[in-house]
Amino acid sequence: MDIFLICPPGLEKALAAEAQAHGFQPARPVNGGVDITGGWPEVWRANLLLRGAVRVLVRIGSFRAFHLAQLDKRARKFPWAEFLRPDVPLRVEVTTNKRSKIYHAGAAAQRIETAIKESLGAPISAEAALTLKARIDDNLVTFSLDSSGESLHKRGFKEAVNKAPMRETLAALFLREAGYTGSEPVLDPMCGSGTFPIEAAEIAMGLAPGRARSFAFETLASFDPEAWQALRDAVTPKETEQHFYGSDRDQGAITMSTRNAEAAGVAAHTTFTCTSISDLKRPDGPAGLVIINPPYGGRIGNKKPLFALHAALGTKLKAEFKGWRVAIITTEASLAKATGLTLSAGPYVPHGGLKVRLYQSGPL
Secondary structure, X not given: OEEEEEOOOOXXXXXXXXXXHOOOEEEEEEOXXXXXXXXXXXXXHHHHHOOOOOEEEEEEEEEEOOOHHHHHHHHHHOOHHHOOOOOOOEEEEEEEOOOOOOOOHHHHHHHHHHHHHHHOOOOEOOOOOOEEEEEEEOOEEEEEEEOOOOOOOOOOOOOOOOOOOOOHHHHHHXXXXXXXXXXXXXXXXXXXXXXXXXXXXXXXXOOOOOOOOOOHHHHOOOOOHHHHHHHHHOOOOOOOOOOEEEEEOOHHHHHHXXXXXXXXXXXHHEEEEEOOHHHOOOOOOOOOEEEEOOOOOXXXXXXXXXXXXXXXXXXXXXXXOOOOEEEEEEOOHHHHHOOOOOOEEOOOEEEXXXXXXEEEOOOO
């Protein structure tokens, strides 16, 4: 089957590299994600193991349809029972465009829903956890199932987030882009709810990101609970000597991060302290990666104090963190430049309604 791994635009190559590292093929980056192929075990494995994928879509078939009556007829003949269970509610989402004679997405969705209801018996519900996506492009109707259910950034254990959170999927891809492989310490001096140190610790410990949650594919006709359990059992955690650090001037953020690290099972490898940038100290031990998602104008407050903050950050890092690499996520080149560090910029990536970039240095 064709399987599509969705990721934030701009980070397709990073997700393709992660997919290849886990043995998925062909792991070809395309706009908005990565193409792989495989059977249902690959679908399950992708949901369980890939940190950067937001969703895993499975293409289950396609046909041509030039008008609604034809769509209705062909949808009734589609082998739904191979994929769907008659007792599991389903939501249908349709996208179409001007290149297709069927241009009314709502009418098309209605026909597909009726066909499934009447030929298979599955209930249709707007609140269903399982989603069938139908794409009508140039009169070709392609059906995909969202095998993930809830977005994969929801790892299943994080109780608390702060007001401008970095999603775990995005954090994992930024860590990869910054050259992190699990073999060095990571420090985030504005850690919020602890996403970067926790993701870094999980990577170092060889934990599966999907270990604590359920997935929509568990409600499909093809699901094999024993084979799925065997896949989960095959993931063996690793020992690591590395430690991961988060600090923030807000005690509430530190309480949140500590709780999230405990829930994730990485508390033994993480330390969170209530510290401002001006009091930041380099941890004992080897050099590693400082990664920061500082406030930026469109996200929190106005911009003037941000330049002073970035300048103070750069001064502190140059003074305290010799040998460490630095990665900063921000919306504006001028804020990155204010650090006084020599930084190279990555691609633009959408985040929280803004476009951000990862700026990174070599060892200081």
